[in-house]
Amino acid sequence: MALKQISVFVANQTGSLEKLVNILAEAGVDMRAMSIADTQEFGIMRMIVKGNTKACEALRNAGYLVNVSHVTAVEIPDEPGGLAKVVSILASHGVNIEYTYAFMTRSHGKACVVFRVEDNEAAESILAQNGIDTLSHLVAEDAPL
Amino acid sequence: MSTPRYYQPEIETMSIDEMKALQSEKLVKQVRHIYDNVPYYRAKMERKGVTPDDIHGIEDLHKLPFITKDDLRDQYPKGFLAVPQSECVRIQSTSGTTGRRVVAFYTQHDVDLWEDCCARAIMAVGGTNEDVCQVAYGYGLFTGGPGLNGGSHKVGCLTLPMSSGNTERQIQFMMDLEASILCCTPSYAAYLGESLKERGYKPEDNKLKAGIFGAEPWTEEMRRDIEKSLGIKAYDIYGLTEISGPGVSFECEAQAGMHINEDHFLPEIIDPDTEEVLPEGEKGELVFTCLDKEAFPMVRYRTRDICVLTREKCSCGRTLIRMRKPMGRSDDMLIIRGVNVFPSQIETVLLQEGYAPNYLIEVDRVNNTDTLDIYVELTEDQFSDTVKAVTAAEKALAGAIKTMLGINPAVHLVAPKTIARSEGKAVRVKDKRKLHD
Numbered sequence: 001m002a003l004k005q006i007s008v009f010v011a012n013q014t015g016s017l018e019k020l021v022n023i024l025a026e027a028g029v030d031m032r033a034m035s036i037a038d039t040q041e042f043g044i045m046r047m048i049v050k051g052n053t054k055a056c057e058a059l060r061n062a063g064y065l066v067n068v069s070h071v072t073a074v075e076i077p078d079e080p081g082g083l084a085k086v087v088s089i090l091a092s093h094g095v096n097i098e099y100t101y102a103f104m105t106r107s108h109g110k111a112c113v114v115f116r117v118e119d120n121e122a123a124e125s126i127l128a129q130n131g132i133d134t135l136s137h138l139v140a141e142d143a144p145l
Numbered sequence: 146m147s148t149p150r151y152y153q154p155e156i157e158t159m160s161i162d163e164m165k166a167l168q169s170e171k172l173v174k175q176v177r178h179i180y181d182n183v184p185y186y187r188a189k190m191e192r193k194g195v196t197p198d199d200i201h202g203i204e205d206l207h208k209l210p211f212i213t214k215d216d217l218r219d220q221y222p223k224g225f226l227a228v229p230q231s232e233c234v235r236i237q238s239t240s241g242t243t244g245r246r247v248v249a250f251y252t253q254h255d256v257d258l259w260e261d262c263c264a265r266a267i268m269a270v271g272g273t274n275e276d277v278c279q280v281a282y283g284y285g286l287f288t289g290g291p292g293l294n295g296g297s298h299k300v301g302c303l304t305l306p307m308s309s310g311n312t313e314r315q316i317q318f319m320m321d322l323e324a325s326i327l328c329c330t331p332s333y334a335a336y337l338g339e340s341l342k343e344r345g346y347k348p349e350d351n352k353l354k355a356g357i358f359g360a361e362p363w364t365e366e367m368r369r370d371i372e373k374s375l376g377i378k379a380y381d382i383y384g385l386t387e388i389s390g391p392g393v394s395f396e397c398e399a400q401a402g403m404h405i406n407e408d409h410f411l412p413e414i415i416d417p418d419t420e421e422v423l424p425e426g427e428k429g430e431l432v433f434t435c436l437d438k439e440a441f442p443m444v445r446y447r448t449r450d451i452c453v454l455t456r457e458k459c460s461c462g463r464t465l466i467r468m469r470k471p472m473g474r475s476d477d478m479l480i481i482r483g484v485n486v487f488p489s490q491i492e493t494v495l496l497q498e499g500y501a502p503n504y505l506i507e508v509d510r511v512n513n514t515d516t517l518d519i520y521v522e523l524t525e526d527q528f529s530d531t532v533k534a535v536t537a538a539e540k541a542l543a544g545a546i547k548t549m550l551g552i553n554p555a556v557h558l559v560a561p562k563t564i565a566r567s568e569g570k571a572v573r574v575k576d577k578r579k580l581h582d
Contacts, residue, residue, distance in 0.1 A: 007529065009528055044530060044531070044532060063560075063561055065523055
């Protein structure tokens with residue numbers, strides 16, 4: 001089971017991010033991971049949150065374009081070469097990574113990384129076969145991370 | 146410049162009384178022709194209670210109904226064809242597409258009179274059979290290339306039928322074959338000037354002496370720029386497919402307005418709201434009546450161009466009435482890179498492609514070339530988590546608009562509700578070009 005990711009379309013101008021994160025704050029949404037892809041004219045803010053439903057609802061009510069998609073998240077050792085190992089496994093199996101970003105929180109010497117791939121199930125089974133845990137069970141709706 | 150020369154001096158310098166008599170004689174025949182052969186126009190005349198018997202000369206012109214672009218759209222493609230198709234030898238078409246496209250038919254007689262008009266324009270800028278005339282207007286359905294090509298033949302110039310684009314080749318032929326007259330859009334002339342400079346040519350390195358530039362609005366400032374960069378005199382030409390093509394009117398050496406070939410195309414200026422005919426010298430909408438075209442005889446065709454006419458004497462010796470460069474439009478049509486664009490065409494594409502009809506069209510001119518930017522609100526259907534999905538949607542929409550308009554826009558997808566909603570009259574177009582002096 002892949003992880004739910006919320007993507008939001010934002011104009012690339014001063015104050016856009018502030019407005020967006022305030023809406024999430026007011027809705028009481030807890031952000032676990034985020035990244036922003038930016039172009040000259042617009043940005044796409046992607047995030048993993050606790051409380052997907054209320055986050056989407058708050059954003060849509062505020063007029064934002066919201067997309068919910070799935071990503072694969074893995075726990076890797078928080079040490080040099082930790083990320084390289086996972087990426088190499090995916091690459092050697094021909095899995096194309098569209099983008100990747102990291103979780104804000106760390107625990108027990110582990111870091112959490114999100115991968116956007118074409119086929120989450122395939123990526124997860126490849127990682128599992130190579131002894132790498134995916135994180136989906138940890139960020140289920142309203143479950144503690 | 147040397148002694149003025151005319152292609153058809155007997156017409157171009159005719160006394161005004163003789164011209165009016167000639168126009169009257171032709172008008173009477175033309176009204177009979179369209180009444181007998183175009184049922185749509187006949188019905189219009191009947192609704193107005195006018196018959197050909199009521200038309201004795203140009204003083205009766207005001208009695209006749211107008212033809213608008215909507216009429217042409219309604220009668221697309223052959224409703225205004227006034228002769229058996231077997232007598233036609235050519236069609237030309239406007240740049241607009243779906244619904245807005247106008248197909249004009251020509252008999253050999255119609256092609257001849259159109260080419261005569263272009264020949265008058267070429268001789269008015271000093272063209273003779275010694276000249277090499279580089280025609281860099283598009284050839285094909287667009288009237289620019291075929292019209293000037295025909296005129297150039299009639300004058301006896303060596304004609305270089307370059308068509309538009311391929312700047313490298315344009316420059317090579319211009320230099321190697323020593324072109325002396327250049328015919329193209331003013332923006333392309335400016336671009337050629339810059340391209341020559343980039344390649345290290347000075348204005349005096351080419352053999353050009355004159356340019357005939359039209360099909361899009363341009364300013365006096367642009368004229369001076371082109372004249373400087375190419376080392377030539379730059380002349381304006383005006384026309385529209387509905388009436389024939391380029392050469393409806395043309396500038397002479399005086400560069401003071403365009404002489405209308407009024408023996409073929411009778412002009413009027415009307416108030417676009419009341420449709421009243423306005424006296425000479427007043428600003429209003431330009432209306433043309435084709436006096437002797439056979440296949441596609443427009444009578445009182447509303448051009449939507451806002452303009453002024455003058456009978457003041459011209460130093461070139463021509464007595465043909467002059468029109469000022471059009472000062473705007475009485476509809477929402479934009480001319481972008483020589484192409485007629487209606488905002489409604491863009492709206493049609495947006496709806497087809499699943500977008501809301503909320504958009505902003507921004508037109509500008511950068512380095513003498515028109516730019517077209519279209520801002521459209523993104524919808525959830527086109528949005529996903531990747532940048533490439535948004536840029537792909539922008540590209541797809543730009544492609545669909547290009548198919549419709551024939552020119553490539555830059556499409557910008559923006560967040561919902563960021564384009565002002567229309568309250569009453571929507572402001573959908575921002576034309577930042579300064580096209581009118």
